[in-house]
Amino acid sequence: MLTLTDFLFEKFPETSPRDFYRDLFPSGFLERKGEYETGKYCAIAIQITKTKAKRYSVTDDLTVIDDLTACDDFCVLSPISYAGKSQKQSNARFMYALTIDLDDIRYDENGYPIGLQDLWYKMTDILKTSAAPYFSLPVPTYIVSSGHGLHLYYMFTKPIPLYKNVIEQLSKLRHELIRKIWNDDVTELWNNRQYESVTQSFRMVGTITKTGTRVRAFNTGGKVTLDYLNSFVAPEHRVTTFTYESTLSLEEAKEKYPDWYTKRIVEKRPRGTWTCKRDLYDWWKRRLSDVQEGHRYFAIMSLAIYARKSGISRDELEHDAYALIDFMEEKTSRENNHFTRADVTKALEAYNAEYQTFPRKDIEKLTGITIPPNKRNYRKQKEHMKYLNGLRKMRRDVLGEDEYKNNRRPFNSGIKKNIVQRWRADNPDGRKIDCERETGLSRPTVLKWWDVQ
Structure with a gap:
């Protein structure tokens, strides 16, 4: 060869x-x-x-x-x-x-x-x-x-x-x-x-x-x-121009946009960004089961971006990321293309405020994972939140649902156990990764209940 x-x-x-x-x-x-x-x-x-x-x-x-x-x-x-x-x-x-x-x-x-x-x-x-x-x-x-x-x-x-x-x-x-x-x-x-x-x-x-x-x-x-x-x-x-997009000088910008000038030029703050709940971070961890061999580094990099955006601590991010090494290594199909601790260490550099505005479409391209846009049905933010609060109130008062029960847990442990056991019964030769993909359960959940009778 x-x-x-x-x-x-x-x-x-x-x-x-x-x-x-x-x-x-x-x-x-x-x-x-x-x-x-x-x-x-x-x-x-x-x-x-x-x-x-x-x-x-x-x-x-x-x-x-x-x-x-x-x-x-x-x-x-x-x-x-x-x-x-x-x-x-x-x-x-x-x-x-x-x-x-x-x-x-x-x-x-x-x-x-x-x-x-x-x-x-x-x-x-x-x-x-x-x-x-x-x-x-x-x-x-x-x-x-x-x-x-x-x-x-x-x-x-x-x-x-x-x-x-x-x-x-x-x-x-x-x-x-x-x-x-x-x-x-x-x-x-x-x-x-x-x-x-x-x-x-x-x-x-x-x-x-x-x-x-x-x-x-x-x-x-x-x-x-x-x-x-x-x-x-x-x-x-093609690259067609080497000039700044804005034609305003800093002095003109200072006069026209005083708040922006104070924050970005005087105080040197980073660009403003949306801060999300941890649901986004947890959702991305579940999606990592879909990542393919050539996109593993970027999937961890995106995990770091979403951790920063969701207010997840650096310690929690590192614990989660390094715990994924063995899982990512299972996807290796080419000789000497192993996924290592060094790959994770480098990817975690994206835990940086500058990456919080990293575009959704770019993350899709880098990771090969489709990310559906967050739809509000064309309502503005305040209108959308008012709609959601009304929906919660209706579900609580009319349907009798407890919105705080099993918070962030769509299934209790017993149901998750049954899902894994039922899938294994239907797929006796199935792999853990297939169970994750077909049931939507997370890797830790599948591992937890895989050998439990």
């Missing part, structure tokens, strides 16, 4: 980790160690051990790169520079490369990576055919082999300033490129594409992979411009 690394090694020159990151962050673009420089920022590398995640500021000297590539821990880095040591999207300042993750490359019956060969064909040879406008793909600056997957790095000739409206446009562009690159000739997961955040971190070149080898980078092309990437997608998916 020819590995992805072997295929790339035969065709392209390999680049050392330091040279790769020097190309990504050219000399003079990042802040120098111990010096504040206006308009310059640091990249952020994260080292994940068995017990914690440690952040490092990557400065112009790149010494952190040398240190991390010499260790045997899971290490990630985003091709982004940030203000401060937090990877909040609001702190992102410049993008040095648009990067796309590509998993589960197709192999033929002889163990040849036919998917990688087809990918390169669509990036080069297909340009000579009449089908080029429809099927051709942009040539990346580097293809990085991360073990069983690839990272395509499109390094920019000049870093892209990450204003909010630019991030939104880059997300659309990247989404469309992923749709084209993750096709059925290239990957077995073409119908289950993974659309991560545009500021996603990636396993560092030179660090350890899940298979115990090292991540390796191969130079496949030159640096690119946004115009070049735009030429491969339809106009509605």
Whole structure:
């Protein structure tokens, strides 16, 4: 069997980790160690051990790169520079490369990576055919082999300033490129594409992979411009402007929106968000039984988002998340694609106020789980609450229901026990995961009553 690394090694020159990151962050673009420089920022590398995640500021000297590539821990880095040591999207300042993750490359019956060969064909040879406008793909600056997957790095000739409206446009562009690159000739997961955040971190070149080898980078092309990437997608998916959406200056905004100016500029509060009951968090935990192998990391990340949004403590979140490792590991079908404690530790970084407004549609794309919108039948919030209170009163006074009995428990324990036992009787060879999906019960409930007679 020819590995992805072997295929790339035969065709392209390999680049050392330091040279790769020097190309990504050219000399003079990042802040120098111990010096504040206006308009310059640091990249952020994260080292994940068995017990914690440690952040490092990557400065112009790149010494952190040398240190991390010499260790045997899971290490990630985003091709982004940030203000401060937090990877909040609001702190992102410049993008040095648009990067796309590509998993589960197709192999033929002889163990040849036919998917990688087809990918390169669509990036080069297909340009000579009449089908080029429809099927051709942009040539990346580097293809990085991360073990069983690839990272395509499109390094920019000049870093892209990450204003909010630019991030939104880059997300659309990247989404469309992923749709084209993750096709059925290239990957077995073409119908289950993974659309991560545009500021996603990636396993560092030179660090350890899940298979115990090292991540390796191969130079496949030159640096690119946004115009070049735009030429491969339809106009509605292109990045067209680099200006702020608002035309107001801060002084004009201060005069026109004094409350907003005081909260966001003077007091530096985060954007306002809805705070939900814990029902949302508990509902998402139940939905985790539907998550598929390629979406496990994002499912835990979303659990962290909903925990923050629902006022769940960090301790409770960590207890729940780490308890899910074995359950998520049961879904592993590919060799060396295990779900580990390091995956959970990294995903829990989303327990952050900045993620509270993470869009529902984006969570659907990342996790592969459908999230129905909260419907109010077009009533405003106050009208909707008035309607619900009236409904509760009617059920209490007319139907005699006790709304506080079994609060947050749709079934008592005896009923849940009977449901599990009845399902097992009807499905003697059934699996726990099938029982969860068909009954709607949670994983802990099924485990609790699985062997009870």
